[in-house]
Amino acid sequence: MKKKENNRVRIMRLGCQINLYDKDTLRFQHCQGIICRSIEISFEKMYTTAMDELSMKINAFFVNYKRQLYKKGEVVIRADDDPAGIYFLDKGIVKAYAISQNGEELVLNIFKPGAFFPMSWAINSTPNKYFFEAITDLVVWRAPRDEAITFLKENPDVVYDLLSRVYKGIDGVFDRMVYLMSGSAYERLLTDLLIHVKRFGSGDEQMTLGISETELASQTGMTRETISREMKRLKDKGIVTVQNNHFLILSVQALEHELSVQ
Numbered sequence: 001m002k003k004k005e006n007n008r009v010r011i012m013r014l015g016c017q018i019n020l021y022d023k024d025t026l027r028f029q030h031c032q033g034i035i036c037r038s039i040e041i042s043f044e045k046m047y048t049t050a051m052d053e054l055s056m057k058i059n060a061f062f063v064n065y066k067r068q069l070y071k072k073g074e075v076v077i078r079a080d081d082d083p084a085g086i087y088f089l090d091k092g093i094v095k096a097y098a099i100s101q102n103g104e105e106l107v108l109n110i111f112k113p114g115a116f117f118p119m120s121w122a123i124n125s126t127p128n129k130y131f132f133e134a135i136t137d138l139v140v141w142r143a144p145r146d147e148a149i150t151f152l153k154e155n156p157d158v159v160y161d162l163l164s165r166v167y168k169g170i171d172g173v174f175d176r177m178v179y180l181m182s183g184s185a186y187e188r189l190l191t192d193l194l195i196h197v198k199r200f201g202s203g204d205e206q207m208t209l210g211i212s213e214t215e216l217a218s219q220t221g222m223t224r225e226t227i228s229r230e231m232k233r234l235k236d237k238g239i240v241t242v243q244n245n246h247f248l249i250l251s252v253q254a255l256e257h258e259l260s261v262q
Contacts, residue, residue: 054157055114061151062088062141070138077118077132086122086148089115092138093210096130097218107219109169110135112200116162122149136210168199183262188220189230190259193240197252209247234258 065085070076076094077083094111096118108130111117120126122145143151152159172195183191193209201207213231217224231247234240239254240247249255 054161057155058088058114058158059090061148062143065141065143065147068138068140068142070134070140072134072136074138075131075133076138076140077128077130079129079131081128083118083121083128083145085142085144086119087117087132088141088143089113089117090139090141092140093135094132094138095135095215096132098130105218106221107215110199110219115165116148119162119166121145135215172199185222185226186230186233187259187262188222189216189227189234190255190262192216192220193249193255194259197249197255201252205252207249207252208243209249211247 070092076087079098089111091113094115094117095107096109096111097105097107100106116122117132118128118130121128152162175191175195178191196209196211197207213224213227216222216231217227220227231240234255235242237254237258239251239258240249242248
């Protein structure tokens with residue numbers, strides 16, 4: 001159904017006209033009747049040699065709704081608040097966390113571009129008990145719950161992709177549970193680092209982690225001092241180093257082996 005002409009992509013079944021400016025920026029022209037509106041959008045990792053039809057379908061739906069920007073550290077949704085809709089994460093990283101009785105932040109999940117949240121509230125009408133906060137600067141789109149749910153019901157390929165993301169997240173939760181119940185602090189740190197590799201890595205042997213010791217502590221349930229001590233073991237073994245205030249995993253294979261021999 002796609003026809004490329006004069007650097008312009010037309011997707012007729014979506015009812016949108018899309019002008020390609022460069023690999024990062026698109027202009028959507030959405031028409032209803034005789035009224036048209038154009039919006040420039042930057043979609044992270046959306047442009048490839050052949051454009052991803054699934055991403056195009058999702059983006060063409062959310063472009064009809066509110067685009068919001070958040071700075072690093074801003075809260076998108078507060079615990080116990082009724083969310084204003086379903087959010088689609090275009091750019092940036094979001095963490096979902098709870099606050100313990102001791103006032104400690106406990107990170108439960110991390111969302112990367114392409115994620116929808118909060119889905120338990122959206123699908124099951126479960127009261128939202130968690131905070132959703134920007135780890136980096138964000139671009140999100142927010143659609144009304146009923147309209148977003150209708151969109152998902154009408155597009156099983158989108159639901160399949162969503163379920164794939166959910167089950168990858170569940171695998172990470174199960175890994176954490178195993179080492180929380182029986183593992184040492186060192187094993188818990190290794191597990192969490194490998195979860196980050198699986199979710200945010202590109203398949204390279206080296207990987208930079210955009211995360212601090214404090215954030216690792218809140219994700220693993222350990223103190224920052226414990227994270228610092230156990231991280232030193234990895235540095236001494238030449239598996240991890242610090243570069244430009246970020247952790248650099250020098251060998252993902254060595255990190256995986258380190259966990260396997262514990």
